[in-house]
Amino acid sequence: MDPVRNPFAPGAGSPPPELAGRDEIIEGASIAIQRILLGRHEQSQILLGLRGTGKTVLLNRIENLALENHYLTAFIEAPEDKVLAELLYPKVFHVLRKLSLVDGAKAKTHEAMRALRSFASVFKITVGDVSLSVDPESGIADSGILEYDLSDLFVRVGEAAAAAGKGWALLLDEVQYLSSKDLSALIVALHRASQKQLPVIFFGAGLPQIAGLTGDAKSYAERLFKFPPVGALGRKAASEAIEQPIIGEGESINQDALEMIVERTRGYPYFLQEWGYQAWLVAEAAPITMHDVEDASARALKRLDEGFFRVRYDRLTPKEKEYVIAMAQLGNSPYRSSDVAEALGESIQTLGTRRAKIIRKGMIYSPGHGDIDFTVPMFGDFLNRQNAS
Ligand SMILES: Nc1ncnc2c1ncn2[C@@H]1O[C@H](COP(=O)(O)OP(=O)(O)O)[C@@H](O)[C@H]1O
Ligand SMILES: [Mg+2]
Structure with a gap:
């Protein structure tokens, strides 16, 4: 049929012609956005799901909802190798610049800019095209301890937004790539802003492994966040x-x-x-x-094998490939780490680092203790097809 009118949109983050089956998630996000603006309590949300389930599309949709509801937004995609402070800085700067134009919010925005300035210097952030002409405020966002300084910053941004009669929505894609230190600080900062009933809301999206946080970060996160599952x-x-x-x-x-x-x-x-x-x-x-x-x-299938699956496979080292191929050959998922070890003729302990590295790359995750599975649906079938040909 006419290729020009083909409505389908395969591609990372491409908005689908019909956003099917996500009404509940969108409704939940919409309510949260409206409640926070009214100073009511509401949990932030992290959408969890495998690759290609539509998390990025939803996050974009939620950003639009926030914009329609008088929010300023900052959308960040976490890469594997950058720290949160660096990612946040230019985004927060742009939000504050917009707020600085709103009558009645100028004083608070100026304070927030000063906090941002301190934050940038204490974390030695240099971003070429963004420079701040305000003086830092001593004692605010300048301790060098990320969770304190990020809290100061979020509170100041929240106060500036409130003074403007607006909200601030932070959207963060690929949350699993944040270091646990960054994630903990983010949680603390959001918690602080929420205690002060400031109009700050966070929506994240990531692979299921972030639900497997440990220790303090875990108990904190469980109280502070909702984790709507985004599945098939x-x-x-x-x-x-x-x-x-x-x-x-x-x-x-x-x-x-x-x-x-x-x-x-x-x-x-x-x-x-x-x-x-x-x-x-x-x-x-x-x-x-x-x-x-x-x-x-x-x-x-051919397109997926050459694209969607292939690009992910190519990011693995030969040793890592060996590991995932052994997983795929075990048959039905989830797989037992011990079975993978046995298939490779090694102990679970010696394979621990390799497994952790593949998890770090966002290729596999542990759905339960001792279990391991692919973060890309049907990836095992792909590997078996490759091996057979
Ligand atoms: N609810 C949906 N219904 C139909 N197609 C969807 C839906 N959500 C996402 N898609 C499609 O799925 C693909 C992957 O979406 P994306 O948001 O990039 O996934 P993820 O971020 O989870 O990897 C895109 O081609 C998108 O158009
Ligand atoms: Mg995505």
């Missing part, structure tokens, strides 16, 4: 994700073809987009048939 879509939502966009273009798909797509993709949002996209392309004309989906499946 159920049958009905998955069907809608495919059918609605097709109908929206005035085309159609047969029921059995639709079911086949839901089956093959197991309802995973990224895969749904890929299958929908290919099915649209291979079909000569509406309705899309089972035969079309059969062809589309081969193409979709």
Whole structure:
């Protein structure tokens, strides 16, 4: 069918034509955003899910909700190798610059700018295009202890936002890449702002492993955050994700073809987009048939093998590849770490570091004690396909 009108959107963070099955999460976020602005208590949220389940898309959607509700927003994607202070600095600067234009918020914004200045110098942040012309305020955000200084900063930003009659929403994608030190400080700072009933809200998204925090950070996080799970879509939502966009273009798909797509993709949002996209392309004309989906499946898998799966596989060292291949060969997930060790002829202890490094790269995670699984759905099948060919 007409490639120009193909509605499907496979790609990291690409907004889908139909955001299916996420009403509850969006509603929950919307309520939280409105409550915080009124000074009511509400937990911050971290969306947890595997790769390709639609976390980034949701986070963007939530940012829009915040903007519609008189918030200033800062959207950050945590890379593997940067510290939080450095990521936050330019974003907070832009938020404050906007607040400085609001009558009635100028004095508070000036104070927040001074706190930001202290924060930048104590953590030796240098960001080329952003320079602050205010003087630092001594005793505020300058202790060099991240959790104290971040708390001072968040409180000042919250006060400036409140003075402007606005809120501040911080959105952080790929939370699992934050160091535990950064994450703990973030938790403390958010907690402080919340105790002061300031209009500051946080939405994060990340791989399930962040739920496996330990110690103080864990008990704190459990009280402060909600963790809405973002998983595969159920049958009905998955069907809608495919059918609605097709109908929206005035085309159609047969029921059995639709079911086949839901089956093959197991309802995973990224895969749904890929299958929908290919099915649209291979079909000569509406309705899309089972035969079309059969062809589309081969193409979709090829695209995933060369892209979505491949880029992640390529980030592993040869030794790490050995480990994940051994996992895949065990069959059904989750896998026991002890079984992987046995398959590789090594002890769990000697493999510990390797396993930890792969977890750090966001490729695998531990869904429960002694268990290990892929953070990319159907990654095991991919590895077995590679090995077979
Ligand atoms: N609710 C949904 N229904 C249909 N497709 C979706 C949905 N959410 C996300 N997608 C699609 O899934 C893919 C991955 O989304 P993304 O937000 O990048 O996932 P994640 O951040 O969890 O890896 C994108 O192509 C997007 O269009
Ligand atoms: Mg993402």
